[in-house]
Amino acid sequence: MATGKITKTAVEGLAIPAEGKRSYLWDATLKGFGVMVTDKGTRSYLIQYRMDGRASKTKRVTIGRHGSPWTAEKARDRAAELLEQVRRGTDPFDAAKAALAAQRREQEEQERERAKLAKLAFSVIAAEYIAASKKTLRRWQEQERIIERDLTPSFGMTPLPSITADAINDCIAKAGERASSAALKAYSALRSIFAYVHNDRQLKRLFPASASPFGDVQRPEGGGRRSDFIANNELRLMWLACDEIGWPFGSMYRLLLLTGLRLREVAEGRWSEIDLDECNWLIPAERMKNGEPHWVALSPPAVEILKSMPRIDKCDLMFSTNGKTPVSGFSRAKSRLDAAMLKIAKQEAEKAGGDPGGITLPAFVVHDTRRTVARGCQIDGASSEVIERMLGHVTHTKSGLKGVYQVFEFEDERRAAFVKWGQRLTAISSGGANVVQLREVAA
Structure with missing residues (x-):
């Protein structure tokens, strides 16, 4: 058994033993106190001892490999501590x-804990939530867009x-920089998750x-109380903002205002x-939502827009950017519309010498365009029967020639109402002072 003073030079000078030997x-x-060398050249410090004299079994405890942090001096000090434990009757x-x-x-x-947090990563939970929402939530696609646009960039794989x-x-404040309604949507989507x-x-x-942080989260206002009708000033701003956001959504929103159709009825329209x-x-x-054909009389402004x-060659879709599918991204488009309307309102206030910082606009949803069309036509004297057919609310119960005829019921009256509404909307968009306020009549 080789003995000598264990130093850095002595340890590094030890010969490597034959294969399989130490x-x-x-x-x-x-x-x-000793140092062991393997046939691979690994040098490790250790102690060797017996707890109960020569009759007991020899034990060895490794201190660590030669090198940082275990130098010969540090290993010697540690060996002295361990051997003192042996002397006191404690087995190292x-x-x-x-x-x-x-x-x-502990590991x-x-x-x-890592596995638990991985299961609770925001992106993982958000994906599970959307998958579950497809079965229960009619507007799950809008939720998915809100999550992708406003929530995932902030939270990513952060555990809940x-x-x-x-x-x-x-995160909510950042979404609110785009539009107050966007802040409310981001808040609602995150709370749902x-x-x-x-x-x-x-x-x-x-x-x-009990661990949810929402107790300390302030619910955003979302732009104020939601209304069923879009007032004249907001209609004017919306019409102007359509120029700001451009095609395809600018044209789509204007057709929604002129026809009273639902969002996807316009977005998925065909030239045929x-x-x-x-x-x-x-x-x-x-x-159509009611599963029956629907006729719309196109007013001159609607024809002009169309x-x-x-048009994309060999594509029947009216609103498509790839020639294969209708446009999507409606939530983002609405946020752009809201932001453009607010921008125009602030520019007008500043030009008039007012304070643009205090400008806010009432919140509205796209579906409010249908209610606005209905109210405007009512002001222009259209009967409820005519308006119901203009909006496609009436369900026909007869088939054959009678059913086809019913699709065009009140044809003249409906065409006249659409023309008048187109004129009213044109006057509103140009700032006509004598146009009856929709909200005043609705009050």
Whole structure:
């Protein structure tokens, strides 16, 4: 058994043993302290001892490999500490074994925590929420767009338990820079995601509702009280903002205002449904909510818009950017519209010498265009029967020739109403002072 003074030079000068063998150098001054060299050239410091004299089994405890942080001097000091434990009756092997077991338990606990947090990563939970919403939520696609646009950039793979109220408030405020309604939508979508977790039996064990940060999150106003009708000034701003956002959504919003159709009825429109010469738009049953064909009399402003729209060769879709599918991204488009309207309102206020910083606009949803069309036509003298047919609310119960005839019921009256509404909307968009305010009449 080789002995000598264990120093850096002595340790690094030890010869590498034959394959499968190990060699040792035991310190000449500190009994039980040594260094081992493997056939791979690895050098490790260790101690060797017996707890109960020569009759007991020899044990060895490794201190660490030669190099940083274990120099010969540091290893000697540690060996002295361990050998003192032996002298006092404490087995370093058992202590090392217990420490290793504790380390493994800690690592396992950390791994469990990492696995738990991975399951609760925002992007993971948001994807699960959308997958579940496809079965229960009619407007799940809008929720998905809000999440992708406003929430994922802020939270990404951040675990829900790590998302603070301050982070949520910052995210909502950032969305609100675009439009106040966008802030409210972001808040609602995020709250729905947290609620999804708290309603799931397995997930809520990982993240109970009591840990939710929403108690300290301020609900945004969303632009004020929502109304059913769009007032004249907002109609004017909306019409002007359509120029700001351009095609395709600018043209789409103007057609919504002129026809009273639903969003997807316009967005998924086909050129084959349009007769510009006769000023007719005949929508087939499969594209209508009530499952029946619907006729719209196109007013002169509507015809003008349709004639000005670009067309993709060999594509029947009126609103498409790729020639294959209708446009999408309605939530983003509405946010752009809101922002453009507010921008125009502030520019007008500044030009008039007012304070643009205090300008706000009432919130509205796209579906309010239908109510606005109905109210405007009512002001112009159209009967409720005519208006119901203009909006496609009436369900026909007869088939054959009678059913086809009913599609065009009140044809003259409907065409006249659409023409008058087009004139009214044109006057409003140009700032006509004598146009009756829709909201005043509706009050």
